[in-house]
Amino acid sequence: MKARLSSHRFRRRAAWLGAATTILALVVGAAIRVGNTGETFDTPLTDQEAWVYTEPKLHRLSSRERLALFSTSSDFVRTAVARHDLADAWDLLGPEMQSGQTRHSWSSGANNVVPFPARGIAAWDVLYSYDGDVALDLMLVAEPGGDLVGKSFTIELKRYPQRGNRWLVASWVPKGITTARQSRAAAAVPPPPPPRAPLGSVWLLVPLSVLGMIVLIPLVVALRSARQHRRAAKRYARELADSSSSSNPS
Numbered sequence: 001m002k003a004r005l006s007s008h009r010f011r012r013r014a015a016w017l018g019a020a021t022t023i024l025a026l027v028v029g030a031a032i033r034v035g036n037t038g039e040t041f042d043t044p045l046t047d048q049e050a051w052v053y054t055e056p057k058l059h060r061l062s063s064r065e066r067l068a069l070f071s072t073s074s075d076f077v078r079t080a081v082a083r084h085d086l087a088d089a090w091d092l093l094g095p096e097m098q099s100g101q102t103r104h105s106w107s108s109g110a111n112n113v114v115p116f117p118a119r120g121i122a123a124w125d126v127l128y129s130y131d132g133d134v135a136l137d138l139m140l141v142a143e144p145g146g147d148l149v150g151k152s153f154t155i156e157l158k159r160y161p162q163r164g165n166r167w168l169v170a171s172w173v174p175k176g177i178t179t180a181r182q183s184r185a186a187a188a189v190p191p192p193p194p195p196r197a198p199l200g201s202v203w204l205l206v207p208l209s210v211l212g213m214i215v216l217i218p219l220v221v222a223l224r225s226a227r228q229h230r231r232a233a234k235r236y237a238r239e240l241a242d243s244s245s246s247s248n249p250s
Contacts, residue, residue: 056130056131056133057130057131058129058130059129059130059131059132059134060129061126061129061134068167069134069136069157069167070121070124070136072092072157072166072167072168072169073121073124073136073138073155073157073169074120074121075088075089075092076089076092076155076169076172077118077120077121077138077140078118079092080092080093080111080113080169080172081113081114081115081116081118081140081153081172082115082116082117082118083109083115086106086107086109086111087103087107089106090103090106090107092168092169093106093168093169094157094158094160094168094169094170095160096170096171097112097113097168097169097170097171097172100112113172114153114172114173114174116140116142116148116151116153117142117143117146117148118140118141118142118143119140119141119142119143119144120140120141121138121139121140121141122139122140122141122150123138123139124136124137124138124139125137127154132158132159133156133157133158133159133170134156134157134158134167135154135155135156135157136154136155136157137152137153137154137175138152138153138154138155139151139152140152140153151174152174152175152176153172153173153174153175154171154172154173154174154175155169155171155172156169156170156171156172157169157170158170
């Protein structure tokens with residue numbers, strides 16, 4: 001052992017090995033002490049009950065409520081939809097419709113309401129009616145002189161206790177697409193002609209004739225060959241009988 005410790009090469013290797021071991025031990029110790037610094041995006045578990053959607057209670061509208069709903073809807077159509085008085089229409093909007101815009105931007109016409117040159121409401125019907133939340137289907141009649149005749153929209157109205165429990169507009173959505181019954185230009189377009197075959201029925205005779213020839217030609221050849229075979233057989237039998245009679249004289 002003394003001899004090995006007196007070796008310069010052995011002492012140098014032992015020093016390098018000791019230094020490497022010390023550095024490795026420091027790194028492992030630091031990693032254990034610091035731990036995992038990564039972020040977790042897992043949703044934390046809670047003891048709260050799961051949220052389950054329950055359909056609101058249906059509400060039967062009274063005559064007074066129907067009158068109030070129709071009054072608010074007609075005022076909204078006259079002012080906001082027909083673009084006759086946008087300033088007055090601002091007070092008919094609920095928080096959902098007012099969100100993302102100001103009274104000034106609303107009055108400029110660049111707002112979230114689909115316009116229509118409405119002359120009035122031709123018909124309306126209740127789409128659904130919950131307690132404090134009602135949707136109506138409105139059939140609007142367009143002003144004369146334009147291309148449009150009418151258009152259907154769905155308007156949603158809600159009660160807001162913080163705003164006097166009034167019926168205010170929560171959404172305004174076009175219903176369906178504009179059809180020929182709602183547009184004069186679309187109604188004036190003639191219907192497409194019925195589809196016609198590119199070739200007449202006479203041209204069907206060509207493939208039928210070719211098919212008939214494919215079937216008839218082999219049949220005619222076969223019948224002709226059979227007839228020639230019968231004739232040859234009769235001739236051979238006759239010549240054989242003649243030769244037999246000539247070879248046996250009486």
